[in-house]
Amino acid sequence: MEGLDDLLNLLTRVKHNGWDDAFPDNPFDNYSTETKRDLPPSRHLLTFMNAIEEARTCMRALNEAQRRVGKRLRCLRRLGKPLVLEHGIKRLPDEVMAIIFEMGRHFIGGGPYEFGVCVSHVSRRFRRIALATPLLWTAIRDSYPENQIREFVSRSRQLDLVVGMTVHSSARSFLKALKNTSHRWSSLDIIEDNADYLMEKLGITDLPRLRQLTYSHPHVPMFSLPRPSQAGGWRWEVFSGKWFLSQLTHVELHISGDELIEEIAATIHRMTNLQDLSLKLENCTVGEEEFELSDDAPEPHSVPIDRLAVTIFGDMREYAVSMFNALMHFRPSTVELSIHSSRPEMFLYNSTDGYFPYGSAIKLHTPQMIDVMVALADLLQSCDIVKTVHFDAPMGSGPLQWRWRGLDSDDWERIRSLDHLRFMNCDQFTESDVEALARNILQTEVESRIQSLEINSCKLVSEDFLLGLHDEVGDRLKWTL
Template identity: 25%
Template sequence: MNTNLDGESLETAMHNVISSWLVHNDPIPEAWKQTISPIDAMSSNEFLALDTSECRQLVSRSQSSLRRLQCLSDTFRVLSYFYAAKLSAAESNLYAVSNMWSLASLPSELLVRIFEFVVFGDRTLKNRWRAAVPLSHVCRYFRRTALSCPLLWSDVSGNAGMVSLSLSRSEDVPLDVTVAFDTVGSLLDKFLPEASTHSKRWRTLTLQVYCKDSEGVNHRDVEGTLSMFNICQIFGAVDAPSLESLSVINLSDFTLLEEKGSFSQWNTPNLRYLNTTLIPLSLRGLSNLTHLDFTVMMDQFHYNKFFKSVSQLKSIEDLALKLKISRAADHTSTQVFEKTTELCVRRLRVEVAIGSQSTTSFLRSLFSPLTFPNAVSLEVRFTGAVASIYTRYYDYGEEVEIEDGPMLLAAEETNCILHHDGQFPLVERFSLDVTGDVDIDRNPESWYDLQRGKIYLDVPINKLPNLKHLQMCCNGNLSPSFPGWVYGGPVADWTSAIRLPALETINIVIYCPGTAYGFAALIKEILHRQREQRKWETFRELSVTTVDRSAVPGRRTVSATYGGVAAQAWCARRLLITQGYYPSFASGTYVD
């Protein structure tokens, strides 16, 4: 830039300015001060005394000063902008290089642990190799470290080309294999033949069943049956002595059938975990199962299959039953097994989707013949829509329909699971969770119905004589009860015929004022009963956790614990407050 400032180049002017600033801490060089110093104010008489040439000199001097300072200011401003950009880039470079140096200076053993946390820490990843591949592309050190860790490449799923790399890089470590099939019995993943040559290294195997159309779109509304024999034929003989976990995930509405000894050619002597909708009785190694996740459709077919299968599993310690509503219309005709079946499980988890009155019929038929003499932990979770219930009656021969308001009925279902005395003699931990579903897309009123509706829940702890720890959770306006006491009614006339266990701890999770009020009423009666039965010294604490759904981002939880007398006082305070109102409701806090 060739700019002349009163006989001085811009470069020289900038040099003089910088020198003056560095030496004297003054941005105006001494030689300039006489020409660019401010013009002193003068009286009108003095101004009128100036002749034309003197006025012209003042104007010229002011214009010259303005041009010089304006040019310097613009130049320094542009220079400052570019230097700021360079500074930002330099800071980013320093941050990146520092991080790289920190990672590069880490011992490879520690870097491997970090890689394992990244790859295995996120359980939502469909294919874990999608996390391992980017790590190996960061730098040469990362690549050498990632390729030297066979465990990072133990995921065999998805892309056939990636499967080949994973099999070669995983060396001899156990493999986690996922294979997809169509309901016509065809293989969707083409890498199975190559993966089958490494079956001795299989640790987990997941079979996913889809119902795909010609465009590859999965459909959940097409019914039919699929023989597992067709799928097992694709595998052929399987020798998997290290297989610990087998999952058959049915992502279609087809009913899976076991025919012709579907799994008879599979060798799985160390199988410990099974997640399925169909227990493959022909599979060798079932006698060693310790953990079973079993999805049962609530119809006659799956009911019969359940009893035929589960009675043969003698080593199950953890049993998780997920009961889903079936499309089959007739549930009430479910045949009841009269022979009592003892299941030697230690921990039982039951999840029930409540949809209609037929749910209770199926639950009663399923659990009435079952006993769990060794169970120490019981978890029950109900889910369903809080929807309007209509009562029909006839008035002078005309049918009248009245809306009773939105509600979710889970009282009878609980008693169907805890069906009879002596069913769970050793259970020490009982968790009861009821959740009102919210689906804004299908039902825009579902959230509003949950807020204004009622959730009716029975808590039959009298059927758990050895119970010590009770945990409850509800996300709506709770209306609880247990035998001998009715929520909202007068204090029960307790009799010795209804005895409650000696509880040590009670844990509750609160989502709204209606939940707090319902739990407070229930716990007050339980503690009152425990004191009357002279079991008060056994009780240690009440733990209250509140969830503030208005917190942004996510949810905020607050917890507090209360001893015996303090627990009773907490219940009393909650009951003194009008239901649906609490001063700190805006903050979602029900502890004090």
């Protein structure tokens, strides 16, 4: 194989004399002092060219060896993984396995509803542990036959139950089977059209443990709900006028059509203990009258919460602007903004042209074309508390893209003042874009406070390039492929 002898000679030199002798900074260091003294200047270029060719030849052999060893290593890992897993599982006590099962029920596609059944069918030991772990059987939905519902209720002992009902379900038989357990319900999803009516008919109105309610209809039955803290719905009327608004800490709301901003804003302002708000806006339209905040609305950025997430589907900038006005009183630790609309940069402002995302950590996702560098510069100019910015923009243009407004020294200074900056799935970023980013942020004469610049899953950026750039700019450059 070409280059193998050169590589072996190099490795032999490393073995005998060490790495520094084998890889000197000066190619003449591999020659004797007398030889170096006798070399005419005309031979210097030839010496450099020979050293470069020798290094390239060794690199080709090394790459081939790495490819083959890597392929064998992956094969061995694949073949050995079941044996390692089996060996590790056998050593784990049943109590630890039970904890793993309890945690794993939230990380599979079917959710907690399917996990108990799946894991109990793996082996006799798994089944014994699963049947002795009540938490695995606490999620019950209306697709289960009656005998399975009874079995789950029995296995869950007296733990809280998570109850789910879908559209066009056999709600009556399902509710009758669970009627005597309603005092244990901690989470209830009602999608079935007449489920609320059936619950009232069956006398299921006292839900003392209920903490999470997801509902799709404007009329919420008169349940007894002393402990609600999480709620979700497909229309804002689900929450309008409800006495428990001040108890809610987590809310997820789907809004579509011509729902009135004024009434939504008034409802949100009454959620005085809110910590997590998620809104999904889809093809919404504004009314004839322009939305204005009421005089008693909270001051901008005066209400701290943990997370504010807004997802926009459709070209509805006027509605989005009004909604941003209604949300300006929040001061979230994390803002997540997902824009599935053309010209997403137009959805970053409220009615006074103030930048909407405002928080310590801001995450922006859009599959549409956007100039992420201008968006970043505008964001940092408008938000004085942001420390982490995350872009997920497959069509986002990089720093070397021509633009009307170029980034000036003040823009780069603000970028360097961040703690963390991440670009994910930015498939339009070239290696030259990433190099420009790294050198302007990490390799400058002025002080840079930034702790990490992350380049994750950007298709045009290779690991070889990132490894070489990392050697120059240091450990603050991070990446995943």
